[in-house]
Amino acid sequence: MTTLAQRRGFLGNLRKYRYLYLMLLPALALLFIFNYVPMYGVIIAFQDYKFMKGILASRWIGLDNFIVLFHKDSFLNALRNTFMISGLRMLFGFPAPILFALLLNEVRMGRFKKTVQTISYMPYFVSWVVISGMMIEVFSLQRGIVNTAIQAFGGKPIYFMNDPGWFIVILIGSGIWQGLGWGSIIYLGAIAGINPELYESAGIDGATRLQKARFITLPGMYPMIVISFLLSLGGILNAGFDQIFNMYSPGVFNVSDIIDTYIYRAAFTGSGVSYGASDLSLATAVGLFKNVIGFGLLFGANAVAGRLTDYTFW
């Protein structure tokens, strides 16, 4: 059986729906230029690309860039840091908005709840340039409030932003701080969708607030929790470029250099990657590696999501 559209043929369809296709044209053309053309440009990962020569005249070197990469300590270190920072974010940052939503749900004063929510969104609406700038001030050695307080209690000031251990604490902590309020919205949405009769009948049965939270609210959030967990698992290679790039300094590269910051420095400064020379091909190879592995992770996570819940990402 053929459909009407098939019988009309390609050109026939184009003519019949020409205005609709014309409307689609700007979006399709923009995507072609700014998304598909760079995908073609990825081939420089397999070249010894020279900016002056261009893509067509640069020498092909096959997988050499990738082989070089996996022999570089600096790259392996960035890879390790990416997993470590993402892992810490999941361990501490993932439960935080869930807990926040549960606590907010217990607040009965509407005004208080609304105010807390609105204020909690504040850090989400400013850029990481702004937040990092504020963090640098708050934790600064001489003027920051934290070190002022430490000294007031007779302690020694701590160089928070330049001490590798403390830097990671601040990185993870400010990440949670920034995303907590906004991240709780989907959970509050899930809570709002819970049938109120469940609470009523539980109340008649004499359930305590803790029991209601444990056996009604939390299970009601379960699909959302699974989805967000798998989504962050799929994005594990994104360890937070904007935040780290605005916070780190050479003193803490060792613990905070991630794949994305590595790509930037490989391409534009070369510092900490090679000996002062930038390498566009190498940087592109890192980007390609990240994209392929990242896609695999996301795809796998989506398959798991489909098995565990009724939802998938797409």
Add this chain to the structure above:
Amino acid sequence: MRLRRISLFDIFNYFLLTVFVITIIYPFWDMLIRSLSTPIDAMKLGFYILPRLKDLTFDSYAIVFTGGQIGWGYYNTTFRAVVGTVLMIIVTMAAAYPLSKKHLPYRRGITIYMVITMFFAGGMIPSYILINWMGLIDSRWALVLPTLAAVFNILLVRNYIMAVVDRSLEESAEIDGASDFTILVRIVTPLCKPAIATIGLWSIVGHWNAWFDAMLYINSQTKEVLQLMLRKIMIENAQGPMDRYRDMALSMTRKQYAPDSLKAAFLYLTILPILLVYPFLQKYFIKGIMLGAIKG
């Protein structure tokens, strides 16, 4: 209404949430007080809980306004936010409407063509090479053009049209001889106002806060965006702009000057527009996440 007993848990809960709110407000408050302090106060150590009211001064703001290029920053940031958002909405509406028609041939193929770009990207360097090849380095358009076709927004609006716009309305317009363009502009677009508000506001905030693309593509000082100017003085500690502010400060006040106050004033001039509007518009932003959660 029955009065509820206030339990220990309630006290703990309110306390915890209040502490959390304070940790959010404090850094913003600290910056605000710093920006309004006299140089002598700003260099003192300590907590800025309450400023000494009689000592508040807008000098730092005056210096930042006159001494630097923040005017260009506002212009460039506003340019990308306004032009980028208006054009993005036009491209989005024009693409979402045809895709909302189930009978449109090749609709599925076109959707897949779009969705692929959400998962695969050429990345930083191929994009840079492209922008360079197009001659867009150091052009404001380099910050606008790549953002116009936003697939997520297109799918969001497409779903919205399919859920909200009544087919019979379109059909009766067609019978009256209205063209597809007329239906899109006169009938579909007005019904999509809530969805347009959502994607439009997201786009404005996104442009306002964007800095990385400008760092890659823009060289001229007169084309720099606000965020990058702020990054230079707060994070890179660039000497150029700070020296300019110092000279301006010394010529204006003929006294000491506190770099911290100037940085804080610059920070506030960058975030103030957003901080003032987001509490009133948050429902539109939240609607974006909820609409996004509906699959297409």
